[in-house]
């Protein structure tokens with residue numbers, strides 16, 4: 733399938749995990765990839781592997797985000813897909829009783845404000861084109877809460893869900909679709925970091941997954957590819973759960 737032939741996809745957090753797998757998947761389906769990440773060597777590597785380009789940027793930096801979309805349109809003429817995916821895991825002890833204001837603010841900044849910024853600067857280009865697909869990475873915890881307290885993270889992802897819903901409704905008649913993608917636990921460096929601090933947390937979480945395993949990044953990438961493609965032409969403002977059945981159990 734070449735669903736993205738002639739299309740340009742900007743992917744944040746493309747250097748690792750879900751972003752990296754999605755860059756490879758969309759490139760395999762014909763997309764031109766603009767990889768965005770803080771990590772320069774990982775970003776350059778994925779750009780080389782996909783034959784696209786890499787822009788080193790911090791997604792919490794407004795000027796840098798604006799420049800990402802401006803440079804993409806300058807180089808390739810359009811931005812058809814924006815996968816706003818960069819994010820960080822919660823602080824080690826992320827209970828409402830213990831999470832400090834700085835840690836709270838940092839998580840909102842990277843996980844939620846970044847999505848606001850990416851949408852804000854992708855949308856004007858998409859409106860001009862009269863089409864576009866935005867996929868924002870939320871998490872299953874925004875729908876059902878986490879068994880292990882992670883208040884700043886869960887709240888940031890709840891914000892991503894609400895923002896996506898509102899934009900999906902607002903821009904539907906302009907040919908722009910905006911969806912939230914909510915993965916369950918996925919085998920990526922982010923998850924490994926979370927479990928390294930508390931190894932029993934992995935076992936506790938696994939109990940809640942009907943499949944009895946975590947997702948691989950490629951399984952999430954397949955869902956992003958669907959949502960970003962014309963196959964999802966009647967899907968907008970949705971919370972697309974790819975959680976191995978956690979929220980249904």
Ligand code: NAI
Nearest residue numbers: 745747748749750769770790791818819871917918920922
């Ligand atoms: P990851 O840690 O493997 O990759 C995240 C990438 O984002 C890294 O390459 C990192 O350098 C980049 N990044 C972090 N902060 C950045 C910033 N300020 N500016 C630019 N780039 C930045 O993580 P993973 O697991 O692939 O996560 C991707 C998204 O999926 C995140 O939003 C995460 O919250 C979400 N998610 C992950 C789940 C999991 O179990 N791995 C489950 C549900 C949601």
